[in-house]
């Protein structure tokens with residue numbers, strides 16, 4: 568039977584390592600791990616729950632291997648934290664699902680991702696990175712602006728106070744975020760148009776969009792931003808709509824181009840928002856997209872397009888398997904016969 572090692576950041580595991588409540592607030596829910604386990608088991612894999620990256624490191628150095636490592640672990644420290652598990656896998660010649668360390672690190676640092684995307688001719692909002700908040704802003708004339716942490720996710724630090732109208736507000740927002748998150752602030756021109764998130768699966772010529780979902784904020788939502796609060800209370804505050812009109816089509820094209828430009832593997836979810844002319848603009852790429860069956864955007868948009876959760880996991884694993892050119896004999900057998 569083929570084996571999958573499942574790597575994840577379960578909150579209890581980190582509490583046991585001495586991390587604080589706040590540091591672990593967003594780690595993986597047991598429910599999500601159970602859902603992934605069930606889906607992968609349904610594909611005929613024997614799923615071994617490994618836990619966080621340090622457990623994987625110990626197992627790999629003990630000589631343990633699996634046909635595939637399936638990791639949703641985002642790591643704890645540093646802007647390369649999402650690259651840690653893929654890097655470990657590469658170090659130990661272990662096949663794994665999702666993007667490689669380079670893509671993981673580049674996409675977590677949103678400014679790095681934007682530079683690559685921009686260099687490939689893909690639309691992204693003008694931006695500046697502030698390390699202290701007191702740098703000169705002589706060349707910055709894009710107001711309103713949006714200020715967010717350089718390398719976070721789940722809408723952390725993306726809130727009402729992020730939307731600023733002048734230099735004084737911009738500096739105040741940037742300094743507050745720099746202090747709060749211990750990292751630089753990314754300042755972008757504010758994009759006031761429609762918001763889309765695009766699910767993509769596959770590699771190279773096989774990479775394709777599985778769905779584009781529009782995010783609509785309800786009357787009671789924090790306005791103008793798909794913020795942490797709006798994400799947390801999405802059932803009350805957000806409406807998700809399958810989008811297949813012309814503007815959504817351009818968002819999908821832009822997302823696929825960015826997926827390729829950033830060298831994503833197997834699957835990712837890309838976020839875009841339109842500027843005031845209705846042109847969809849790249850915001851960021853999520854190469855470890857949330858995989859909770861009911862709460863996460865990628866499974867949601869898959870479902871809107873007739874792709875069940877089990878199908879989604881099958882598509883992701885198949886993309887990885889094809890990438891490694893693993894046959895039904897499994898990667899381990901291939902290696903043994905090499």
Ligand SMILES: Nc1ncnc2c1ncn2[C@@H]1O[C@H](COP(=O)(O)OP(=O)(O)OP(=O)(O)O)[C@@H](O)[C@H]1O
Pocket residue numbers: 692713715719720721722723725755756757758759762791792793794838840850851853
């Ligand atoms: N330049 C911008 N203009 C307008 N809105 C923006 C801008 N940047 C971010 N936002 C809003 O903030 C939200 C969160 O931004 P972003 O996707 O960069 O953060 P994130 O925390 O990495 O998201 P995720 O939860 O997808 O990981 C966006 O979905 C969007 O609503």
Ligand SMILES: [Mg+2]
Pocket residue numbers: 722838851
């Ligand atoms: Mg986002």
